[in-house]
């Protein structure tokens with residue numbers, strides 16, 4: 001049927017993502033990642049937890065090359081993308097669907113137009129042109145965008161302006177927009193951090209649904225551990241720029257949690273227990 005269901009799974013041997021000794025030192029000298037070696041399987045749904053400043057965002061940003069690693073390698077379905085630029089970099093950004101805490105929708109466009117923009121974002125056309133094209137998209141593109149909205153359960157909101165939606169609905173638009181890129185892997189950087197617990201659950205359910213129906217591997221940063229426990233099939237813990245724990249949700253006992261969060265252990269439960 002639609003292109004969204006025909007991601008290139010199986011076309012690449014080995015892991016979806018593999019890093020080796022990944023290091024990032026920002027220009028101001030901050031060491032954000034040290035020697036991170038990890039593999040994400042094609043069937044993985046991985047939750048990364050850790051206190052703020054642990055390096056979670058930097059890791060995801062290195063994986064889709066929003067950030068250039070200082071050392072080590074990043075492989076995407078076997079291809080070394082550590083140093084790509086230009087067209088190669090645009091290709092990485094298209095293949096890796098990214099979801100942020102702050103949604104990053106174009107507020108004055110409709111939901112459908114935001115999803116259509118997702119199909120153009122990584123083309124060579126400047127974004128301004130892409131946005132004007134969004135209003136005159138061919139029918140099959142519009143149907144495909146609708147299909148993406150159906151997958152996240154909000155096709156009925158297609159013609160509303162993005163800024164009229166609740167936070168949870170906006171995040172689902174962002175997921176639909178990422179889906180419209182036909183990504184091979186999803187990265188989500190604290191996608192529920194700005195949401196109330198109920199919307200957070202809906203957004204996590206949506207990510208899981210996409211993972212299961214489209215067979216897209218997902219790597220999601222979560223500040224608090226409750227959702228990592230509920231949704232992660234595998235959990236990575238980060239502290240001070242290193243991966244310090246790898247295991248299953250059931251392994252997250254008090255000792256492990258203290259090991260990951262250290263003195264900031266309150267952050268592990270903060271927002272949700274307060275809500």
Ligand SMILES: Nc1ncnc2c1ncn2[C@@H]1O[C@H](COP(=O)(O)OP(=O)(O)O)[C@@H](O)[C@H]1O
Pocket residue numbers: 026027028030031032050051052053054055056057058059
């Ligand atoms: N653009 C940047 N320039 C300098 N330091 C940064 C930058 N982005 C993040 N950092 C620093 O890198 C470390 C890791 O940050 P980050 O990856 O955002 O962690 P997390 O997402 O786990 O909160 C922190 O010390 C943070 O202050």
Ligand SMILES: [Mg+2]
Pocket residue numbers: 056057058190
């Ligand atoms: Mg972060």
